[in-house]
Amino acid sequence: MKKTKVVVVGLVALMLMLTGCGSSKETKDTSSETSGEVVWWGWTPGSPTNEKYIEAFNKEYPDIKVTWKQTSIDAYDAALKPALANGKGVEAFEVSAGSGNGGIQVFGGQAIDLTDAVKKALGDDYKDKLNEAAITTMTVNSQLKALGVGTVYSGNLWINQDLFDKYNVKIPTNLDEWKKACEIFEQNGINGFVQGAGQGAFNIDTFHAIADNVSPGNFTKATRGEVQWTDDSIVKALELWKGLFDDGIMQKGALGLQQYPEANNLFMSQKAAMVMMGSWYTSNALPDAMKSAIESAASTEEPFTMIPIQFPDIAGTGNTGSMFGDLDYSTAVSAKSSNIKAATTFAVWLGTSQSGQQIIADSLNVVPSLKSATPDWDNVKLVNPEKQNEPIKEYLNNAMNSGDNPRFAGINADMNQALMDVLAGVAGGTITPTNGAAQLAQTQADSE
Amino acid sequence: MEKNNKSRSTTMNGLPWILPAFVFVAGLIYYSIFYTFKLSTLDWNGLDPIQTSVGMSNYGKAFSDWIFWKAIKNTVVFFLITFLIQNFLGFIFAAILHSNVKLATLHKCLIFIPTILAPATMAPVFRLLFSPQGMLQDLSDTLHLGITVDWLAQPNAALYILMIVTIWQFTGMSFILYYAAMSQIDKEMLEASHLEGAGLFRTLWSIVLPNCKSTTVSLAMLGIIGSLKTFDVPYLITTGGPNHATEFLGTYIFRQGIRQSHLGYAAAISVLLLILAICGAILINRMNKGDEK
Numbered sequence: 001m002k003k004t005k006v007v008v009v010g011l012v013a014l015m016l017m018l019t020g021c022g023s024s025k026e027t028k029d030t031s032s033e034t035s036g037e038v039v040w041w042g043w044t045p046g047s048p049t050n051e052k053y054i055e056a057f058n059k060e061y062p063d064i065k066v067t068w069k070q071t072s073i074d075a076y077d078a079a080l081k082p083a084l085a086n087g088k089g090v091e092a093f094e095v096s097a098g099s100g101n102g103g104i105q106v107f108g109g110q111a112i113d114l115t116d117a118v119k120k121a122l123g124d125d126y127k128d129k130l131n132e133a134a135i136t137t138m139t140v141n142s143q144l145k146a147l148g149v150g151t152v153y154s155g156n157l158w159i160n161q162d163l164f165d166k167y168n169v170k171i172p173t174n175l176d177e178w179k180k181a182c183e184i185f186e187q188n189g190i191n192g193f194v195q196g197a198g199q200g201a202f203n204i205d206t207f208h209a210i211a212d213n214v215s216p217g218n219f220t221k222a223t224r225g226e227v228q229w230t231d232d233s234i235v236k237a238l239e240l241w242k243g244l245f246d247d248g249i250m251q252k253g254a255l256g257l258q259q260y261p262e263a264n265n266l267f268m269s270q271k272a273a274m275v276m277m278g279s280w281y282t283s284n285a286l287p288d289a290m291k292s293a294i295e296s297a298a299s300t301e302e303p304f305t306m307i308p309i310q311f312p313d314i315a316g317t318g319n320t321g322s323m324f325g326d327l328d329y330s331t332a333v334s335a336k337s338s339n340i341k342a343a344t345t346f347a348v349w350l351g352t353s354q355s356g357q358q359i360i361a362d363s364l365n366v367v368p369s370l371k372s373a374t375p376d377w378d379n380v381k382l383v384n385p386e387k388q389n390e391p392i393k394e395y396l397n398n399a400m401n402s403g404d405n406p407r408f409a410g411i412n413a414d415m416n417q418a419l420m421d422v423l424a425g426v427a428g429g430t431i432t433p434t435n436g437a438a439q440l441a442q443t444q445a446d447s448e
Numbered sequence: 449m450e451k452n453n454k455s456r457s458t459t460m461n462g463l464p465w466i467l468p469a470f471v472f473v474a475g476l477i478y479y480s481i482f483y484t485f486k487l488s489t490l491d492w493n494g495l496d497p498i499q500t501s502v503g504m505s506n507y508g509k510a511f512s513d514w515i516f517w518k519a520i521k522n523t524v525v526f527f528l529i530t531f532l533i534q535n536f537l538g539f540i541f542a543a544i545l546h547s548n549v550k551l552a553t554l555h556k557c558l559i560f561i562p563t564i565l566a567p568a569t570m571a572p573v574f575r576l577l578f579s580p581q582g583m584l585q586d587l588s589d590t591l592h593l594g595i596t597v598d599w600l601a602q603p604n605a606a607l608y609i610l611m612i613v614t615i616w617q618f619t620g621m622s623f624i625l626y627y628a629a630m631s632q633i634d635k636e637m638l639e640a641s642h643l644e645g646a647g648l649f650r651t652l653w654s655i656v657l658p659n660c661k662s663t664t665v666s667l668a669m670l671g672i673i674g675s676l677k678t679f680d681v682p683y684l685i686t687t688g689g690p691n692h693a694t695e696f697l698g699t700y701i702f703r704q705g706i707r708q709s710h711l712g713y714a715a716a717i718s719v720l721l722l723i724l725a726i727c728g729a730i731l732i733n734r735m736n737k738g739d740e741k
Contacts, residue, residue: 074687077706077707077709078702078706081494081495081706084495085494085495103709106493106494106495106496106709107495109495109496109497110495197601198600198601198686198687198689198690199687200689251580252580252596252598253579253580253596253597253598253599253600253601254601255598255600255601255602255689255690256578256579256580256598256599256600256601256602256606256686256690257579257580257600257601258687262575262579266581271581413707413708413709413710414708417703417707417708421691421692424689424690424691425691427690428601428602428603428690428691430603430691431691
């Protein structure tokens with residue numbers, strides 16, 4: 001009898017312990033709209049840009065202390081999931097559209113509905129004042145789960161204009177010119193084009209650009225099931241993708257390199273003349289951001305003139321200039337936070353206020369969500385304004401007018417992985433373009 | 449009757465003593481295992497309040513998933529090669545350092561230091577070493593060898609790079625265990641073999657190695673479990689690529705559970721990993737017992 005009691009006591013203790021581990025206590029909001037402590041989790045844009053945002057925010061809300069907590073892109077989901085489940089130490093957190101890190105479909109369930117807060121800030125016609133994607137892609141089950149800070153676009157290359165001038169290289173507009181440019185740089189001990197093809201998300205960008213070059217819009221249609229992945233244009237795009245590796249455009253060992261930090265560092269340390277990066281890279285045209293990026297690349301070089309160019313017409317179709325994008329990051333407020341009001345103030349300020357969005361616009365990191373906020377070019381000083389101002393203005397203008405061509409928003413996690421696998425396999429020669437296309441079609445069918 | 453009461457009394461007195469440990473072990477280990485098994489029957493992203501029960505279908509999915517089998521194959525190849533080379537080197541180093549070697553302590557430290565270095569600190573060094581912009585490429589260029597060091601990008605070569613890193617790191621562990629085991633060998637036995645005219649290699653093969661058998665078995669067991677749990681080195685150096693060429697069960701569990709938010713499927717692979725680890729340990733143990741008989 002006594003033995004039974006002891007066992008029962010033990011099991012009860014075990015149950016209590018396990019219950020304690022798994023319970024989720026209701027947290028009380030101890031903050032107000034003007035005071036509190038906010039821990040803001042994210043992966044981008046990083047120092048020193050985030051600190052500038054916080055500094056500007058604190059000019060208006062000095063009693064809300066915001067602490068920026070950054071993880072790498074790859075580690076974000078792994079770090080955030082347990083933190084959100086635990087409910088402590090996360091007040092505001094970045095989310096993204098689609099299948100990238102911090103996907104809203106996965107993390108939206110942990111966020112509060114911000115509709116009322118936005119209405120209060122911008123009025124009932126808030127949808128007219130914000131970028132459409134900032135609303136549509138962040139709405140889950142009719143609830144606005146996050147406020148878009150800004151949009152990023154991809155589809156272009158960035159080049160080191162100083163290196164092109166130094167070696168008298170023509171800016172490539174087609175496959176032959178691209179090969180020639182890479183060849184000249186190689187002869188001078190510099191990588192022509194660099195891509196961290198070991199980090200799959202950036203491969204999807206390059207492939208999307210190629211697919212749009214072959215047949216504009218077919219990539220997006222394929223993600224929506226309107227065109228088969230086995231369509232000739234997709235197979236052709238895969239062949240051209242493979243050609244980048246075979247023709248010496250991709251640097252040697254590209255599949256073993258990461259885009260961040262390695263490819264980025266090669267470009268920033270002027271050891272590579274071209275890189276496939278999107279509009280988020282524009283902030284590196286600012287002297288402070290570029291100095292910081294160069295130092296991070298362990299280089300002592302001076303800031304240089306980088307400008308965006310269109311993806312070369314490697315298919316020979318004349319279809320160039322395609323850009324695709326979606327919200328880079330949005331700010332959500334944790335439903336379990338004990339500083340919900342303060343965190344909401346911060347998220348609303350960053351995503352909808354003129355002052356918050358103006359600093360976003362001037363940082364050139366993303367294209368702001370608030371339509372009335374555009375970069376103040378009198379205030380924004382680039383490394384080489386004479387050569388950079390016009391191309392970058394035109395580039396951002398093209399990006400904003402790119403239309404319905406999402407980057408990752410239409411790709412679910414399984415398709416994202418399949419695309420990365422197929423692109424790596426085709427590049428490495430272990431998958432043929434035809435088989436790769438069939439593999440994509442199969443994954444799409446399975447995930448539906 | 450009196451005897452039985454005494455026995456019961458002893459049992460009851462002992463139970464409270466083991467209760468804290470029982471609660472701790474049951475709570476932290478077995479609860480986690482059972483919870484993982486429960487998760488493996490769900491289709492769940494890890495955060496969503498809705499959890500869909502899918503029975504055992506996650507297990508069926510694993511058996512028809514080529515990446516799962518690729519991870520198993522990589523694990524087997526990885527274990528066999530690293531186990532053989534690592535223990536061969538560890539054994540030889542231990543034997544050498546049992547002879548009169550100058551600066552023996554320094555050599556022991558040099559061999560053992562890689563074992564205590566965190567993979568997270570060494571991974572960037574190896575990424576750089578085996579990068580086309582790295583030290584080996586510079587060496588190749590300087591010596592005009594004409595070799596392109598892009599092995600991390602080659603599906604057939606990347607796994608062997610990971611093996612090199614692992615062997616470099618854990619040979620020290622094999623060395624230290626063999627060194628300790630060799631210290632226990634009866635010196636008279638070695639002298640007797642010497643008097644019988646056995647040479648160095650004969651002595652190592654016929655006397656030293658059999659006497660280190662329990663160490664070899666322990667290292668094999670640790671090697672199997674370690675290979676099944678391999679995560680940090682492939683994740684940090686190749687992230688399982690290119691195209692899953694260096695995928696291991698650990699990296700695949702992480703990919704499925706975190707990146708793709710298929711927590712149920714990841715849990716199913718975790719349960720399979722646990723079963724494989726237990727089977728591996730039992731197999732090695734039985735082989736050892738069979739040999740002892």
